[in-house]
Amino acid sequence: MPTAMITGAGRGLGAALATALAPTHTLFLAGRPSAALDEVAGRLGATTWEIDFNDLESIPAAVEPIVELDVLVHNAGVAYPARVGESTVPEWQDTMSVNVVGPVALTLALLPALHAGGGQVVFINSGAGINASPGLASYSASKSALRSFADSLRNDEPGLRVTSVHPGRIATDMQQDLNAYEGRDYDPANYLSAETVARVTADAINAPADAHVHEVIVRPRA
Template sequence: MPTAMITGASGGLGAALADALAPTHTLFLAGRPSERLDAVAERLGATTWPLDLADPDAIPAVVEPIVELDVLIHNAGVAYPGRVAETTVDQWRSTMAVNVIGAVALTLELLPALRAAGGHVVFINSGAGINASPGLASYSASKFALRGFADSLRADESSLRVTSVHPGRIATAMQEDLVAYEGREYDPGQYLSVQTVAQVTVDTVTAPPDAHIHEVIVRPR
């Protein structure tokens, strides 16, 4: 079976992506070591890859055994709710380190394996990567940067398929934190489910080989 690496696979959208891809792909579930990540891997018969995107210097040794990779899904990310004046430089540094620099570092290390497979790189971006969201200053900026990296990768690596997925608000723990920051009551029924976003993402991966889906925008109905 083709191989797929998913970052941030211990829960939420990452685990849903793993569920959706498990029937058709051999899974490499990447993330910080945890019981949750181990549980997802055990349930799906997948392999865990201990990976901290905030530590790019450690990435080469972790992924060195991978010589061919069909799909890389960048799902891991952090968000610190806050308008510009409420943010700190440390929050910006942490957001960029994980959401952008970590994704860049992992992609660069896996480029030979992706080229060998004629692979597909998928970036789970956000609506905030198209229009800045109030109260998500550093997160929005990181997603704009991630979109730029995806566009550059697509332009420079013609043998690869590169897709940016821009979902609206998803019913996740991160969303619950944002709603609390906004002072509203959290109702998961108002947002996209992780299963829906996972299925939309997998549809880009399983598109016919002559199709190259550059960007997907999906919003709650």
């Protein structure tokens, strides 16, 4: 089976992505060691891969054993709900490190393996990567930057398929935190399910070889 590495697969959308791809791909679940990541890996027969976006220098050595990779899914991310005037420089630094610089570092380290597999890089972005969301200043900026990196990668590496996925709000822990910041009650029925976004993403990944899905935009019907 083709191989796929997924970051942030221990819970939420990442775990749903792993479940959606498990029937068609051999999975490498990347992230910091955790019981949650081990549980997903054990359930799906996947391999865990220690990757720490707060230790960028360790990434090339961590992925050196991977000589061929078919799919890289960038899902890990952080969000600090705050308007510009409420935000702090450390929040901006952490957001950019995890949401942008980390994916760049991992992509660069895996480029030879992706070239060998004629691979695909998938960026789980956000609607905020297209239109900035109020109260999510650093997050919106990071997702806009991530979208630009995906576009540059697509332009500069024509041998790869590069896909940006821009879902609307998803029923996850991050969404609960945002609702709390906004002073609203949280009702998961108002948002996309993680399983729905994972299925849409898996469809883009499993598109026929002659198809190159550049961008996917999916919004909740509610």
